[in-house]
Amino acid sequence: MxxxxxxxxxxxxxxxxxxxxxxxxxxxxxxxxxxxxxxxxxxxxxxxxxxxxxxxxxxxxxxxxxxxxxxxxxxxxxxxxxxxxxxxxxxxxxxxxxxxxxxxxxxxxxxxxxxxxxxxIGALGITEPHAGSDVKAIRTRAVRDGDDYIIDGQKTFISNGRLCDFVMLATKTDSGAGAHGVSLFVVEATRAGFIKGRKLPKLGLRGQDTSELFFEGVRVPAGNLVGGEGRGFKVMMHKLAQERLAQAIRSTAVCEAVIGWTIERLAQQTLEEESAGERQSAQFTLAELQTDIVVARVMTDRCIEQFIADQLSDIDAAMVKMYVTNLHCRVVDECLQFFGEQGYSLDSAIGRAYADARIGKIAGGAIEVMKHLIGRDLVAGRKATP
Structure with missing residues (x-):
């Protein structure tokens, strides 16, 4: 190690x-x-x-x-x-x-x-029913009215949505300006017209309150604008590398924990319960997973060092997020098999880890978006090479 x-x-x-x-x-x-x-x-x-x-x-x-x-x-x-x-x-x-x-x-x-x-408690309001990874497609509007803005729209799958005291809300202040028309506001939950909808049932992260949020003529002062009008997309893009790194940090730690649980599980089983071939099969599976986890750990730690030095690129963040969250899902899937029926129960740690893992491929940008970013950069780099 x-x-x-x-x-x-x-x-x-x-x-x-x-x-x-x-x-x-x-x-x-x-x-x-x-x-x-x-x-x-x-x-x-x-x-x-x-x-x-x-x-x-x-x-x-x-x-x-x-x-x-x-x-x-x-x-x-x-x-x-x-x-x-x-x-x-x-x-x-x-x-x-x-x-x-x-x-x-x-x-x-x-x-x-x-x-x-x-x-x-803060929440981040970006995702909408018709806009997930494509922030430019959001429909929530903020219209200037004197010293205020009036906000109308809807958000969904908002973590901390029920508990939040305010939401950092992505809106469109200029519907015809694409990414340059996106603005961020701090919107307090106590403002008239801010409606917290139902808690959404989820496959995993079941204890993390995730809600729909509605905004019906919510009036907020211009002083609640974060980063300036039309700069919301740039603000979010600036911090996306950090968000994707955080996903990788969590996934790497979970992978290490899960393989540890699995080794303990196998150690508890007596040799008489399984054949030599089965033991060898388990060892081979764990050997491959452990090797991949070590690779993920080295990659993640390197990206942490780059982030601290303000040198983490969007592409490196996309690669570590894609690699480690994919591995996260594979580790919990293959390790759950060693727990049998017990592993399929949400009363077991491995069962809950399996359910919780899948969001990693979506949160912070879907895996497909990561592939697009990496592939586009590769093509651009090849074209630039003499």
């Missing part, structure tokens, strides 16, 4: 702290949250009090001012524990990140301290 050199002693101490918090405050209740379809707000506040949320938010905006690796550590520990119910990644790696980089001073001071404490 390759030695990981990314983390300092401070990071490892933070890892131990995060692992204790997950074991005490999340894991014992996770199954009940999956049945309920959401997580109590107190869990968010507890995570904030424990210093686990929005670690890289600067001190002047209420954060601890730590480096991105602290977020990585937290995501890895959540993945290893099989925790998917709290939508921490959306809140931290996307919403707070958008505000930290592109928000105005007033927006940062108003929202970030509460997000760090877990007292304000």
């Amino acid at each position: 390759f030695k990981r050199d990314l983390f300092s002693q401070q990071h490892e101490a933070f890892r131990a702290h995060a692992r204790r918090f997950i074991a005490q405050r999340i894991t014992p209740f996770h199954r009940a949250w999956e049945e309920a379809g959401e997580v109590p707000r107190e869990v968010w506040a507890a995570a904030g009090e424990a210093g686990l949320l929005c670690c890289s938010v600067p001190v002047e905006y209420g954060g601890p001012g730590l480096d991105y690796l602290h977020n990585v550590v937290f995501y890895e520990e959540l993945g290893r524990a099989g925790v998917t119910a709290p939508g921490f990644m959306i809140h931290v790696d996307m919403v707070s990140s958008y505000l930290t980089v592109f928000g105005s001073e007033e927006q940062k001071k108003r929202w970030l301290p509460g997000m760090v404490r877990g007292q304000i």
Whole structure:
């Protein structure tokens, strides 16, 4: 196994702290949250009090001012524990990140301290019934009216949709300008016309509240515009590499956990229960999976290093996201087989991991979009080569 050199002693101490918090405050209740379809707000506040949320938010905006690796550590520990119910990644790696980089001073001071404490929960509103990976196709409109904008539209499959105190909302401010007509707004859940629809039943991530959101003549001040009118697409594209890396970080950690569970499962079985041929078959399967997981780990860690150095390209982010989330689905599928009927039950960790894995090929950009981006770049590079 390759030695990981990314983390300092401070990071490892933070890892131990995060692992204790997950074991005490999340894991014992996770199954009940999956049945309920959401997580109590107190869990968010507890995570904030424990210093686990929005670690890289600067001190002047209420954060601890730590480096991105602290977020990585937290995501890895959540993945290893099989925790998917709290939508921490959306809140931290996307919403707070958008505000930290592109928000105005007033927006940062108003929202970030509460997000760090877990007292304000953020959601990201992009996906619509007719627009998923193609952000340019969204139909939610924001029309200027004096010092305000009036928003009408609909979003769906919004993580943290029921619990959110505000949504970072993608809208069209100029329907004829394509990507240049997309704008982002902070829209508070308390505004008139902001309607939280039903919680959506899902194959996996069953404890993470995912909802429809409706906007009927919602009036928001121009001061809620993030990054400037018509710059929403550029803002989202700037942060997409980070979102895709976060998906890879989670998937790699889950792969490592699942193969560990499988090895323990096989070790518990007596030699008399299976033939030598069956044992060899299992060893061969695990050998191939472990090798691929190590490749994924090296690739993911390299992309983390590039991101920290502000050198992670969109193409590298697309490749790591595509490779690792595909592997994630293969690992849980092949490992579940070793658990038999027990593995098919949602009462088992492997069964839940199987159900939770599939979203990885969709979230943060579908696998097909990743292939398109990578292939287009390859063709462009070949044309540019003399």
